[in-house]
Amino acid sequence: MEHRIPPDEPGILTDYERTYREFNWTSAAEEFDWSRGGPYNVAAEAIDRHAVGWRRNKIALFSVKASGDVSKYTFGEMADLTARFASGLEKLGAVKGDRIFVFLDRTSELYVAIVGITKMGGIAGPLFSALGPEAFKDRALDCGARFVVTSPYLYKRLEPVLDDLVDVDKFIIVGDGSDLGERTVNFGEVLASGDPGYQATNMAPTDPYIIHYTSGSTGKPKGILLGHRAMVQQLMACRYVVDLREDDTYWCTADPGWVTGTSVGIFGPWYLGTTLVSYEGRFNAHTWYSIMEQFKVTVWFTAPTALRMLMKAGDGAIAEHDLSSLRHICSAGEPLNPEVVRWGLKSLGRRIHDNWWQTETGAPCISNFKCMDIRPGSMGKPIPGVVASIVDENGEEVPPGTYGFLALRPGWPSMMINIWRNTPKFKEYFDIPGWYISGDQAYKDEDGYFWFLGRADDVIKTSGERLGPFEVESALIEHPAVAEAGVIGKPDELRGEIVKAFIILRPGFTPSEKLMDDITQFVKTRLAYYAYPREIEFVDSLPKTRSGKIMRRVLKARELGQPLGDVTMMDD
Ligand code: ATP
Ligand code: MG
Numbered sequence: 001m002e003h004r005i006p007p008d009e010p011g012i013l014t015d016y017e018r019t020y021r022e023f024n025w026t027s028a029a030e031e032f033d034w035s036r037g038g039p040y041n042v043a044a045e046a047i048d049r050h051a052v053g054w055r056r057n058k059i060a061l062f063s064v065k066a067s068g069d070v071s072k073y074t075f076g077e078m079a080d081l082t083a084r085f086a087s088g089l090e091k092l093g094a095v096k097g098d099r100i101f102v103f104l105d106r107t108s109e110l111y112v113a114i115v116g117i118t119k120m121g122g123i124a125g126p127l128f129s130a131l132g133p134e135a136f137k138d139r140a141l142d143c144g145a146r147f148v149v150t151s152p153y154l155y156k157r158l159e160p161v162l163d164d165l166v167d168v169d170k171f172i173i174v175g176d177g178s179d180l181g182e183r184t185v186n187f188g189e190v191l192a193s194g195d196p197g198y199q200a201t202n203m204a205p206t207d208p209y210i211i212h213y214t215s216g217s218t219g220k221p222k223g224i225l226l227g228h229r230a231m232v233q234q235l236m237a238c239r240y241v242v243d244l245r246e247d248d249t250y251w252c253t254a255d256p257g258w259v260t261g262t263s264v265g266i267f268g269p270w271y272l273g274t275t276l277v278s279y280e281g282r283f284n285a286h287t288w289y290s291i292m293e294q295f296k297v298t299v300w301f302t303a304p305t306a307l308r309m310l311m312k313a314g315d316g317a318i319a320e321h322d323l324s325s326l327r328h329i330c331s332a333g334e335p336l337n338p339e340v341v342r343w344g345l346k347s348l349g350r351r352i353h354d355n356w357w358q359t360e361t362g363a364p365c366i367s368n369f370k371c372m373d374i375r376p377g378s379m380g381k382p383i384p385g386v387v388a389s390i391v392d393e394n395g396e397e398v399p400p401g402t403y404g405f406l407a408l409r410p411g412w413p414s415m416m417i418n419i420w421r422n423t424p425k426f427k428e429y430f431d432i433p434g435w436y437i438s439g440d441q442a443y444k445d446e447d448g449y450f451w452f453l454g455r456a457d458d459v460i461k462t463s464g465e466r467l468g469p470f471e472v473e474s475a476l477i478e479h480p481a482v483a484e485a486g487v488i489g490k491p492d493e494l495r496g497e498i499v500k501a502f503i504i505l506r507p508g509f510t511p512s513e514k515l516m517d518d519i520t521q522f523v524k525t526r527l528a529y530y531a532y533p534r535e536i537e538f539v540d541s542l543p544k545t546r547s548g549k550i551m552r553r554v555l556k557a558r559e560l561g562q563p564l565g566d567v568t569m570m571d572d
Contacts, residue, residue, distance in 0.1 A: 011370025362414030
């Protein structure tokens with residue numbers, strides 16, 4: 001079963017072990033302008049320092065509308081727009097530390113708004129545009145958002161809750177519709193009122209620049225605050241994990257409503273002066289491949305759920321496009337099934353580099369690097385500067401091969417600063433002295449590769465063994481009939497829990513007893529004797545968060561007829 005995929009071409013990081021040994025964050029920080037007396041601010045480093053240098057006329061952003069129309073912005077133009085927006089916000093009365101939501105589809109204004117807010121010292125709160133009014137309200141009330149940048153149709157969606165949004169001074173409306181209500185003002189007017197010469201506010205390293213609400217896979221989303229100091233790790237991760245270089249055209253498909261969409265989707269690549277591609281529309285295999293072809297995308301960052309959808313769409317779609325520019329692929333957010341890694345190699349001709357992190361970690365912490373063998377199913381090794389381990393409930397490190405809590409040594413630069421109005425929750429992550437406890441379970445092999453087991457709550461205890469749902473799901477999707485699978489532990493008197501699988505079939509397959517037996521047999525030959533699903537249910541869809549993660553707690557609650565808990569983050 002152990003299968004290794006050797007490096008295909010050299011990466012920026014050439015000797016992982018050596019770099020890991022010699023790395024220190026202090027010298028990594030020397031790349032930033034603030035180390036030479038510039039303002040300490042993520043916006044200054046992402047945009048302004050390029051705008052005064054030779055990158056002034058380099059394209060910072062290709063923004064593709066759902067209609068296919070493309071607009072482009074240079075670093076010089078972005079510097080001007082974000083300065084105007086920052087200054088316009090101040091004229092509206094915004095001050096340092098204000099929470100300012102950005103509730104927009106993925107258009108260029110979203111980028112201008114997020115960076116502009118951070119430039120004036122505000123805390124940007126990007127929210128995925130698929131959120132409903134109640135989910136929006138929960139977040140706005142939680143952190144007392146003072147301004148909301150949105151569009152006419154999204155503003156209308158908020159109508160049922162507008163009266164409850166008592167902290168909001170102004171809705172800044174992108175496009176036509178400044179007369180929507182008394183609290184609205186037009187985005188264009190805010191820009192026009194702003195000063196293009198506005199200088200980024202000097203911040204402290206631990207001043208937050210962004211509040212990201214977590215995906216809500218395990219419960220109520222938490223408002224995670226990341227500090228300006230996160231820039232150091234975001235830059236290094238974009239270099240070592242994403243392998244970004246000067247001449248790259250980079251597409252990160254994660255929405256900026258999630259940490260991936262900003263840390264390695266906006267700020268990290270822009271610290272490096274990379275050209276971004278952004279697409280407003282929804283997922284469609286053909287459109288996605290066309291975008292890669294049209295812009296000659298060289299580096300692509302995406303998520304397992306998207307990759308599984310592309311697999312399901314079939315390789316015919318790939319054959320119709322020229323993807324020869326693509327040289328590096330990354331995936332994060334959920335475990336990456338070995339089958340998907342093998343598909344990438346076969347069908348895209350590229351390795352897919354899985355990396356592990358959380359909203360709370362602010363940037364990638366464990367990764368498969370371009371210079372090392374990939375062991376399909378493994379998350380890889382800690383990034384230089386991050387110390388990761390597997391510990392027991394006393395904080396003792398456990399030997400290789402033993403399951404335990406995936407833990408980090410606190411103090412990496414992009415570590416969350418706090419959780420909004422929930423310091424007790426923040427402190428829980430540090431309950432075991434000397435460690436940050438991630439809430440995930442994993443093990444490390446003899447060579448230092450980390451293997452994900454599951455979220456602590458999802459781990460299945462069956463016949464006295466501990467089993468991760470991911471392992472079973474990965475075996476299931478290797479079966480030719482299975483497109484996606486979600487696996488839970490179902491209470492059982494005899495075995496503690498039994499494995500139950502919910503399966504979406506690929507096009508062309510229909511549910512039957514025979515197919516069920518066939519799938520069961522298939523898994524039995526691949527996994528430990530206790531790990532095959534004793535129950536299988538064929539379903540048309542799986543409950544997922546809006547960021548595309550399987551919500552196993554919802555599968556379980558449904559199965560047991562229990563309350564579903566917080567489902568504001570469930571995709572519909
Ligand atoms: P919530 O914290 O609200 O329950 P969430 O944990 O899904 O939601 P995120 O911060 O978006 O919110 O996701 C982080 C989690 O995603 C990790 O703790 C881990 O469980 C999972 N994850 C992320 N990347 C990987 C990966 N490469 N392999 C396995 N799991 C991953
Ligand atoms: Mg989490």
